[in-house]
Amino acid sequence: MKYLVTGVAGFIGARVAERLVAAGHQVVGIDNLNDYYDVSLKQARLDKLTDNDLFHFKSLDLADRDGMAQLFVDGQFNRVIHLGAQAGVRYSITNPFAYADSNLIGTLCVLEGCRQHKVEHLVYASSSSVYGLNRKMPFATSDSVDHPVSFYAATKKANEVMAHSYAHLYGLPTTGLRFFTVYGPWGRPDMAPMLFAKAISADEPIKVFNHGNMSRDFTYIDDIVEGILRCADHIPAPNSDWTVEAGTPATSIAPFRVYNIGNGSPVKLMDFIAELENALGKKAQKIMMEMQDGDVPATWADTEDLFKAVGYQPKVGIQQGVRAFAEWYKTYYGVTQ
Template sequence: MTILVTGSAGFIGFHLSRRLLERGETVVGLDSLNAYYDPRLKASRLAILQGYGTYRHETVDLADRERMPAVFDSARPSHVVNLAAQAGVRYSLESPETYVDSNVVGFLNILEGCRAHPPRHLIYASTSSVYGNHANLPFGVHDAATHPITLYSASKLANEAMAHAYAHLFGVPATGFRFFTVYGPWGRPDMALFKFTDAILNGRPIDVYGEGRMQRDFTYVDDIVDGLVAALDRPPAPDPRWDATHPDPATSAAPWRILNLGAGRRVELMRYIEVLEAKLGRKAEINFMPMQAGDVSATEADTGETRAVLDYAPSTSVEVGVGRFVDWYRDYYGV
């Protein structure tokens, strides 16, 4: 297989690319290496990937309509995994145009590449944020997700709709994965675990929103990668049971589906912080803050469909996962 992985120098893209390279696949990695966060962290990830003989890198912005076709012409990938995106719920309140450029225009360029060079499977990252203020827990893919409350989640919901259109019109088999609060080694500096660790080790207080009562389905990055790898050779087929009079939001008469990737359990934010404090051997000074615009009180993935389709079995507890992150952080930063 030749697998095009976009966002290969990013958090999840790096872990997926390394897993694929370790099992002998050819990976064409695409990343703009922008300065949304410290480029040195991206450079360190990329250096590891470039140590593999079957890795080739393209420094391209997904939104570059002139250069993206050449990437597909050259790579002719058997599979495409689109993980490049402008991430972050809160940043979408400050820089909305960035989300349209990267997540909408960029994804259109991916779809056009798949139209010109049809892959066996297009896999792309969506987000649990598309469920918005959905009150029924756990969040299930067969429930309608039609009320996003941030531009970030709206852009990801747009990706799901765009992928469906290309599956219907051009037969591009597409699986969209709704990720739930991914964390782990090599994580982004704008993510809570990274920020908390940095602040605690440097004697600064941490800001805890929602008065610490928020609950999240914290999902370790290796469990996310397990799901992505399991899906590669299991592209969706048209659902023979799909009924246009009672449409299922997760499947289609086209080769398209939506799946959740999460641990399938809620953990209160304060418990998450307690685990981090225990691993660091230090107590956090906490500034309790109200909920921010775009936040929801709780998330939890219903992974029943993912288990059935992919034999997906996430197994990493927050105690193990947070511990591995802290070990990586101390080693990488020498603290």
């Protein structure tokens, strides 16, 4: 098949593209290579792909309406995996227009391209952040997600609603995946695992928010990618028995579906730090701090519906995953004891 992967220089996008070309699919990947974080890391991820004849990269901004329209005309894609977005919760507090351009206008450009060119399935990235002020654990897709605590989360909720409108109006099959704290080799430098590893390796203190009273459903990159690819092959059908009053918001009479994709086993932040200390062979100096704006104390994914749909079952535990991340980090950044 021929796939479009947006955000292909990103942490998840690059790994998805690798798996697709390894399976023999043609992949066109787009990214604007912005400087939100180290562009050289993005380029290094791309460098692992560009020697494969099945992969073609195009530098393109999602919000470029004419450029995106031409991309779909030229591409004639069977499926689209839309992972491109302006990432980061806290950055959205100070730079909200970047999120409006990339996450709202950009996703609209993707939806229009899929509609105009009869793409058979759109899989797109949502986020666990949509659960916002929810306190019931674990988070389930049957829960309301109407109270985000960051503009980033609001844009991800908006993406789900936008996708539903296209599924309803045009019969475009869409699957949204709410990612839960993805980590592993080639991860994002703005995320806690990379920030912690950098500071610990340099004998500098790490900032521990909410005085360490936090937990996250840390999910290893390979488990996330496996779930994405399984979902790409599982095209949602309309549920004719569904009603607003009696149904879950994660499905519809339209060909629309939303799933959680996480490990399903939350880890206390202090336990994660201890695993990283062991893997790096160094103790962290900790500065205890208050909770940050836009953050939540805990996340925990209920993934039962994803398991029922595609057999998704995470395989990498926190100890194995942190060790793999730490080994990559030391090699990539030339860290010696």
